[in-house]
Amino acid sequence: xxxxxxxxxxxxxxxxxxxxxxxxxxxxxxxxxxxxxxxxxxxxxxxxxxxxxxxxxxxxxxxxxxxxxxxxxxxxxxxxxxxxxxxxxxxxxxxxxxxxxxxxxxxxxxxxxxxxxxxxxxxxxxxxxxxxxxxxxxxxxxxxxxxxxxxxxxxxxxxx
Amino acid sequence: xxxxxxxxxxxxxxxxxxxxxxxxxxxxxxxxxxxxxxxxxxxxxxxxxxxxxxxxxxxxxxxxxxxxxxxxxxxxxxxxxxxxxxxxxxxxxxxxxxxxxxxxxxxxxxxxxxxxxxxxxxxxxxxxxxxxxxxxxxxxxxxxxxxxxxxxxxxxxxxxxxxxxxxxxxxxxxxxxxxxxxxxxxxxxxxxxxxxxxxxxxxxxxxxxxxxxxxxxxxxxxxxxxxxxxxxxxxxxxxxxxxxxxxxxxxxxxxxxxxxxxxxxxxxxxxxxxxxxxxxxxxxxxxxxxxxxxxxxxxxxxxxxxxxxxxxxxxxxxxxxxxxxxxxxxxxxxxxxxxxxxxxxxxxxxxxxxxxxxxxxxxxxxxxxxxxxxxxxxxxxxxxxxxxxxxxxxxxxxxxxxxxxxxxxxxxxxxxxxxxxxxxxxxxxxxxxxxxxxxxxxxxxxxxxxxxxxxxxxxxxxxxxxxxxxxxxxxxxxxxxxxxxxxxxxxxxxxxxxxxxxxxxxxxxxxxxxxxxxxxxxxxxxxxxxxxxxxxxxxxxxxxxxxxxxxxxxxxxxxxxxxxxxxxxxxxxxxxxxxxxxxxxxxxxxxxxxxxxxxxxxxxxxxxxxxxxxxxxxxxxxxxxxxxxxxxxxxxxxxxxxxxxxxxxxxxxxxxxxxxxxxxxxxxxxxxxxxxxxxxxxxxxxxxxxxxxxxxxxxxxxxxxxxxxxxxxxxxxxxxxxxxxxxxxxxxxxxxxxxxxxxxxxxxxxxxxxxxxxxxxxxxxxxxxxxxxxxxxxxxx
Ligand code: SF4
Numbered sequence: 045x046x047x048x049x050x051x052x053x054x055x056x057x058x059x060x061x062x063x064x065x066x067x068x069x070x071x072x073x074x075x076x077x078x079x080x081x082x083x084x085x086x087x088x089x090x091x092x093x094x095x096x097x098x099x100x101x102x103x104x105x106x107x108x109x110x111x112x113x114x115x116x117x118x119x120x121x122x123x124x125x126x127x128x129x130x131x132x133x134x135x136x137x138x139x140x141x142x143x144x145x146x147x148x149x150x151x152x153x154x155x156x157x158x159x160x161x162x163x164x165x166x167x168x169x170x171x172x173x174x175x176x177x178x179x180x181x182x183x184x185x186x187x188x189x190x191x192x193x194x195x196x197x198x199x200x201x202x203x204x
Numbered sequence: 205x206x207x208x209x210x211x212x213x214x215x216x217x218x219x220x221x222x223x224x225x226x227x228x229x230x231x232x233x234x235x236x237x238x239x240x241x242x243x244x245x246x247x248x249x250x251x252x253x254x255x256x257x258x259x260x261x262x263x264x265x266x267x268x269x270x271x272x273x274x275x276x277x278x279x280x281x282x283x284x285x286x287x288x289x290x291x292x293x294x295x296x297x298x299x300x301x302x303x304x305x306x307x308x309x310x311x312x313x314x315x316x317x318x319x320x321x322x323x324x325x326x327x328x329x330x331x332x333x334x335x336x337x338x339x340x341x342x343x344x345x346x347x348x349x350x351x352x353x354x355x356x357x358x359x360x361x362x363x364x365x366x367x368x369x370x371x372x373x374x375x376x377x378x379x380x381x382x383x384x385x386x387x388x389x390x391x392x393x394x395x396x397x398x399x400x401x402x403x404x405x406x407x408x409x410x411x412x413x414x415x416x417x418x419x420x421x422x423x424x425x426x427x428x429x430x431x432x433x434x435x436x437x438x439x440x441x442x443x444x445x446x447x448x449x450x451x452x453x454x455x456x457x458x459x460x461x462x463x464x465x466x467x468x469x470x471x472x473x474x475x476x477x478x479x480x481x482x483x484x485x486x487x488x489x490x491x492x493x494x495x496x497x498x499x500x501x502x503x504x505x506x507x508x509x510x511x512x513x514x515x516x517x518x519x520x521x522x523x524x525x526x527x528x529x530x531x532x533x534x535x536x537x538x539x540x541x542x543x544x545x546x547x548x549x550x551x552x553x554x555x556x557x558x559x560x561x562x563x564x565x566x567x568x569x570x571x572x573x574x575x576x577x578x579x580x581x582x583x584x585x586x587x588x589x590x591x592x593x594x595x596x597x598x599x600x601x602x603x604x605x606x607x608x609x610x611x612x613x614x615x616x617x618x619x620x621x622x623x624x625x626x627x628x629x630x631x632x633x634x635x636x637x638x639x640x641x642x643x644x645x646x647x648x649x650x651x652x653x654x655x656x657x658x659x660x661x662x663x664x665x666x667x668x669x670x671x672x673x674x675x676x677x678x679x680x681x682x683x684x685x686x687x688x689x690x691x692x693x694x695x696x697x698x699x700x701x702x703x704x705x706x707x708x709x710x711x712x713x714x715x716x717x718x719x720x721x722x723x724x725x726x727x728x729x730x731x732x733x734x735x736x737x738x739x740x741x742x743x744x745x746x747x748x749x750x751x752x753x754x755x756x757x758x759x760x761x762x763x764x765x766x767x768x769x770x771x772x773x774x775x776x777x778x779x780x781x782x783x784x785x786x787x788x789x790x791x792x793x794x795x796x797x798x799x800x801x802x803x804x805x806x807x808x809x810x811x812x813x814x815x816x817x818x819x820x821x822x823x824x825x826x827x828x829x830x831x832x833x834x835x836x837x838x839x840x841x842x843x844x845x846x847x848x849x850x851x852x853x854x855x856x857x858x859x860x861x862x863x864x865x866x867x868x869x870x871x872x873x874x875x876x877x878x879x880x881x882x883x884x885x886x887x888x889x890x891x892x893x894x895x896x897x898x899x900x901x902x903x904x905x906x907x908x909x910x911x912x913x914x915x916x917x918x919x920x921x922x923x924x925x926x927x928x929x930x931x932x933x934x935x936x937x938x939x940x941x942x943x944x945x946x947x948x949x950x951x952x953x954x955x956x957x958x959x960x961x962x963x964x965x966x967x968x969x970x971x972x973x974x975x976x977x978x979x980x981x982x983x984x985x
Contacts, residue, residue, distance in 0.1 A: 075630065076957045080846050081817055087843070130633060185817055192819035196620045199369070203340040204636035 047163045047172070048103035054156040055096045055107045061149045061186070062089035063112045068142045070114070070122040074130035075139060078193060082146075085189065086111075088182040089153075095175055102169075136201035140194065147190035154183045210234065210291040211881045214863050215416070215424045220432035224404055224565075227425055231284035234291040235264060235272035244271065249775065251698065251706035252282075253349060253691045254289035254866040256379075256573035257419040258700020260778040261286060263294065263692055263711040270294050270692055270712055279778040281399060281704055287420035289866055292878050294692065296871035297712070302673055303687035304716020314685060319717065319727075322684050326641075327731045329667050333639055334366070339617070343370030343628050343637050346586050347644035348378055348575025351696025351708065353751035354721045355577075355584035356758065358643075359591050360743045361725060364609040365734035369617035370637060372588050372625040373581035374645040375573075377966050380624075381540035382571035383582050383589070384963035385549035387810040388838055389557070391803025391830075392593050393582055394763045396795045397532065397568025398781065399702045402426055402436075404566025407528035409439040411552055412463065412538015413572060416447035417863035419701070427451070439524050441466065442538055443858065444888070444929055445922040454520055457924040458511035460856040461543040461845035461970050467551030468842060469507030470522050472499040474558060479526030481560025488799040489557055490830050491837035498839035510842065512924075530566030531559060537574065537860060542969040546962035547815040547840040554837050562835075563797035570701065575867075577698040583764040584755065588622040588964065592762040593802075593809040596621055597823055600806065608758055609743075610736035621820060624964035625651075626957070633660045641669040643721060644688065648677035648944060649868040649935035652955035652966050653911050655947060671724060674870050677935045680943035688721050689714035695748045696722070697774065703781045703792075705766070707774035722748060763795075763802045763809070796835075804833030815840035818961025845970045846958050853909060853972035855893075855928045859951040860969075865933040873938060885949060887916040888929040889975065894920040897975065904978040909971050912953040915978065928973055930954070 069082035090111035097109030129135045161176035210216075210232075219228040235241070247262035260279025264272035273294055275284040306322035307314040333341040344362055346355065355373075362371040375383075383393045390396070402408065402425045416423040429435055430451060440452035441463075449455040458466050474480065475496055485492050504515040511518075525531065533556055539548045553569055561567035573579055585591030591608075594601035596618045606613040623631070629651075631637035640661075651657045661668055661681045670682040673690045693714040699705045714720070719727075726746065734742040745751045749771050759766040759782075768784035768791075781791040802808060811826035813819060815838055821829075830836055849856055864881040865872040872878045887907055889899055899905060903918040907928060916930060923929050930951040936944035947953045954973060959966045 074633070076626070077818070077959065077961060080958055081961050083846070084816065084843055132634065136634065136636070185814055185819070188814065189817035189819045192817075199619055200340055200623075200631055200636050204337055 045167065047167060047169070048100070048105040050156070050160050050163050051096055051100045051103060052105050052107065054153070054160055055093065055100065057149070057153045057156050058089055058092050058096065059112050061153050062086050062093065063114065064146055064149055065089060066114050067122070068146055070119045071126055071142065072139055073126040078139070081189065085186050088186065092179045092182070095179065099172055099175055140198055140201060143190050143194045147187065147194065150183060150187040150190055154180065154187055157183055210286070210288040211864070211877055214288045214420055215427055216285060218431045219428050221428055222433040223406070225432070227283050227403060227428060229277045229283045231275050231277050232286040232291065233272065233274040234286070239266065239271055247274065248709050248711035249778070250692065250708040250711070251700070251779070252287070252290045253576040254293045254871065255287065255419055256575055256578060256701040257281060257287070257421050258576065258702070258704050258706060258779065259286055259290060259421050260706060261290060265711050268712055270297050276778045281700060281702070281779055282421045285421045285424055288864060288881070289872060289878060292875040293871050295876065296874040297690060297692055299874040301675065302715045302718065303675060303685065304718060305687060306717070307685040309683045314682070322686060323727060323731055325684055326669055326728065329639060330732060337638070339366045339368035340370070341637060342366055342368050342639040343623070343631070343641070345625060345628065345640060345642045345645065345647065346371070346373045346581065348373060348375045348578035348581050349644045350577060350721050351698050351748070352577070352580040352584055352755055353696045353748045354725065355580050355586035356591065356755040357722055357725045357743055357751055359585040360609060361729050361734065363585070363605070363616050364611045365729055365732065365742055367615045367617055369620070370623040370628050370631070371586060372623065372628060373586050374625070374650065375575060375578040375581045375587050376625040376964060377650060378574035379540065379572070379578045380587070380965040381545040381549050381960060381963040382535070382573060384546045385553060385571050388546065388550045388812050388815070388836065388962070389553035390796070390801045390835055391808035391810065391833060392763045393589070393809055394593070394795055394802065395570060395701060395703050396562060397570045397702070398793045399425065400793060401532045401566050401568050402429060404530050405436050405532035406530045406566065407437050407439065407524055407532070409525060409531065409533045410448055411441045411533065411535045412540070412542065413534045413536035414442060414444070414446045414448055414538070414860070415534065417861060418536060418574065419572070420863060423447070437524060439521055443924050443927050454524055456513055456517055456521055458513055460858050460927060461848070462511040462842070463539050463542055463548035464544040464551065464840065465502065465507050465510040465842035466513070466518070467548050468499045468502035468839070469504055469518050470525060471495065471551060471554060471558070472502045473504065473519060473522035474526045474555070475499060477522070477526055480558050484560030484799070485558055489835045489837050492558070495554060495837040495839045498841065501841070525555060528559070528561070530564070531556060531561040532566060532568055532570070534570040534572055536572040538969070540965055541967055543845040543967060544840070544843060545960035545965055545967070550815065550838055554839070557835055557837060563794050563799070568794060573701040576700070579699040579701065579703065583699070583759070588624045589809065590622070592758050593764055594762070595809050595811070597811055597820065598806070610738060610740070611742070612737065626959050626964060626966055629657070629660055632663070632666050635665055638665060639667045641671070642678055643671040646676040646678045646868040646870060646935070648681060649950050649952065650932070652952055652968060653957045654944065654950055654952045655912060656957060658944065671721060673718065675937065675942070676868065676870055677937055677942065677944050686724055687716065687718040688724065689718045693718070694720035694722070697752060699782065704779040705769060705774065705782055705784070706779050707771055722751060801833055801835050803830060803835065805831065807833065812836070813962045815962055816843070847956055847970060847972050849926065849972045853974050855926060855973045855975060857907070857909060857928045857930070857954060857971040857973035858969040859930050859932040859955065861933060862931050865931070867933065868935050869933045885916040885931060885934040885951070886919045887975065888919050888923045890923050890925045890927070891921050892925045894918065897977065899975070899977050905975050906978055907954060907973055907975045909954040909956070909973045911956060912947055914947070914949055914951065914953050928975060932968065
């Protein structure tokens with residue numbers, strides 16, 4: 045059975061998403077909505093990681109339930125850089141690129157949840173299925189958020 | 205009828221009445237010293253403009269000057285009463301420091317100019333930017349204090365003339381959450397209840413709504429019920445000890461930033477105790493199971509911990525709400541300007557929906573407004589909505605507007621939601637918005653994190669136009685200043701928080717060369733030579749009444765239908781509630797009386813947003829979720845605020861207003877009685893905290909957050925421990941640093957840049973702060 049592998053893979057992609065949400069939040073500290081909401085949404089990913097670590101135990105997969113922490117000096121650096129460049133229009137393109145990457149990462153996590161849910165149904169692991177049913181919608185909301193921010197912010201960036 | 209002491213008795217004497225009774229008339233009046241009613245030449249019809257209550261009044265005119273006011277006994281809103289700001293605020297019109305000529309910036313200084321010079325500069329700049337970058341370079345930030353005719357004109361110019369998506373009103377910082385919460389729950393803006401519900405309610409619950417100071421006459425109505433037979437019970441949710449809290453049956457003072465947790469907890473108990481009107485929920489709503497599942501996670505023991513309340517308090521509040529037979533809930537800034545604003549306000553709608561308390565006498569929701577004409581900013585589309593509560597994501601609605609304005613659909617930007625103010629400022633900050641036209645509002649005092657705001661508005665590369673009656677802090681930063689006529693000097697209509705439309709007529713001439721905002725906007729349109737598809741001038745109207753007739757056509761068939769109204773009718777009746785149509789010529793007291801909503805997918809103003817992420821819901825999703833246009837029960841989880849007290853900044857700081865001032869005191873500081881009643885800013889500190897820190901009543905103190913520091917006098921008491929309160933009215937125009945470059949006084953030096961992702965309303969009630977006493981010389985003690 046390869047469900048353990050699926051859990052491990054999801055844990056990996058969710059970790060990457062969580063890290064990237066925080067990175068984008070700090071890199072764009074002057075884009076206040078992106079900054080605050082990305083932090084809020086990272087909390088969902090962190091909760092997913094804890095739950096996945098618990099679920100992994102039943103499949104002999106040992107995963108960390110801790111939230112990945114971005115290194116403090118780096119965060120400070122990113123925030124300062126963001127504030128220094130806040131008066132310039134060019135970082136707009138960086139923002140679009142970052143949101144686009146986040147969107148793709150969230151899409152990957154979403155697919156991984158789908159795979160996990162399918163596998164859970166096949167082996168009739170109702171707990172695991174319940175976990176996927178609870179968490180997957182939040183991933184979809186992260187996905188819609190990145191999509192929406194791209195849609196809303198891009199016209200001004202591209203037209204100016 | 206008599207003059208009355210509006211300062212010491214802000215709510216006047218009681219005229220008690222019982223449930224279902226008619227609120228007795230009590231006419232208030234104030235005339236300039238030494239004048240009697242017999243001295244007045246004319247009384248001119250108007251309504252109150254220094255708050256959202258919409259009190260009908262007459263302006264007294266003698267020798268071409270405003271000399272006083274009198275409440276209208278025949279008005280449904282106030283039945284003759286006036287609040288302190290109404291009684292005295294009119295004096296600001298005649299201030300010696302009104303702007304009387306346009307100003308333009310020359311060699312760094314604002315100097316007097318002619319209208320032609322000023323308008324030419326604006327037009328030249330607009331044309332240059334249009335050629336260089338297109339309409340995305342140009343934005344407008346308007347008010348909640350102009351008239352409907354002016355907002356509709358501005359919306360037409362911005363959307364169909366220039367084709368910019370960047371138009372918002374300062375209703376953004378005031379009542380954007382009211383509109384958002386109504387859209388989330390009912391598919392469209394539009395106040396469900398009516399002030400007359402106060403006459404019938406047996407429980408009135410006020411959520412973050414200090415009505416005694418924000419709508420003093422509505423509070424008089426409640427006080428009169430409290431003084432009469434079978435008075436209603438009052439629930440007050442507010443971290444401060446306000447007049448409402450003192451009159452309440454039950455007062456909950458949750459920690460700032462925890463409103464949503466509290467609401468989830470109250471809904472939890474109402475559902476757990478099965479205080480639910482299942483028939484109503486089944487027939488009129490969607491989403492009940494999701495709501496139930498969400499609030500299941502908020503038992504009182506958890507909520508008590510989050511909110512800093514006792515379990516018993518939460519249970520008592522739920523019992524009060526759950527046992528009400530006629531429940532009236534009201535909401536204002538304590539929710540709207542706090543963390544998770546829209547989600548918390550939506551939970552109040554949910555409360556009434558699950559209890560089936562909607563559309564019946566005494567049962568309803570008032571998602572309040574703050575400003576006198578905020579409702580018009582919203583309905584005319586001068587904020588982040590399209591004209592007539594139209595849906596930017598519904599191509600059919602955009603096509604309707606294109607037909608109305610006779611322009612191509614592509615002229616009207618609808619590639620995304622209209623740009624909200626905070627985003628607009630961000631575009632100005634990064635240099636992609638290069639022209640900002642501010643009318644009748646003062647962002648240099650009223651927005652969060654003022655140092656940032658000033659630095660954005662003062663940029664050389666931003667062309668800033670300010671249209672105002674006074675030389676405000678914002679005007680100090682402008683490139684062009686246009687002198688505007690105000691209330692009493694021009695004619696137009698406006699609509700209060702319970703959908704009551706009033707006509708406000710011109711009583712006197714504006715000073716000097718000041719002109720009505722409508723005339724200024726039309727002048728701009730003519731000079732820009734905006735045309736429709738057939739080459740006719742756009743907008744085609746030319747004065748207030750023709751603008752009103754055009755607005756009526758734009759509102760036809762929409763929730764805010766004005767087609768049954770006319771200036772003539774508004775001259776005959778003091779205050780009519782929309783929708784007012786041929787079918788309902790006397791207006792409509794309550795919305796949703798039949799359990800029908802404006803939420804049908806083809807009709808609704810908005811498809812809604814995710815309550816946590818703020819992402820717009822896609823049309824297809826909405827259609828699937830709510831095909832029949834029922835009311836929507838939506839819910840969200842509590843998140844920790846984005847700034848919480850810690851060791852360095854141990855207090856939660858909230859800001860708010862006092863009864864004697866409005867907004868940034870532009871008018872109220874120029875009315876001697878109001879200014880004398882509250883001349884200085886202050887900071888409220890609880891007894892316990894004051895004792896611990898050695899602070900005494902009247903001490904000077906410095907309050908600091910990561911954004912800056914302000915100084916104010918200490919008032920001890922009146923607030924829960926761990927929380928500080930500072931009124932937000934005080935800016936710099938009356939100091940020797942009129943642009944406020946040095947900071948140090950306005951509460952918004954301290955607030956943080958953060959906004960609700962759903963309503964985009966900036967948050968003024970979530971900041972961590974510290975406080976220390978100052979010695980007589982202003983040094984640290
Ligand atoms: S004083 Fe407050 S409630 Fe009134 S208009 Fe200003 S922000 Fe709104």
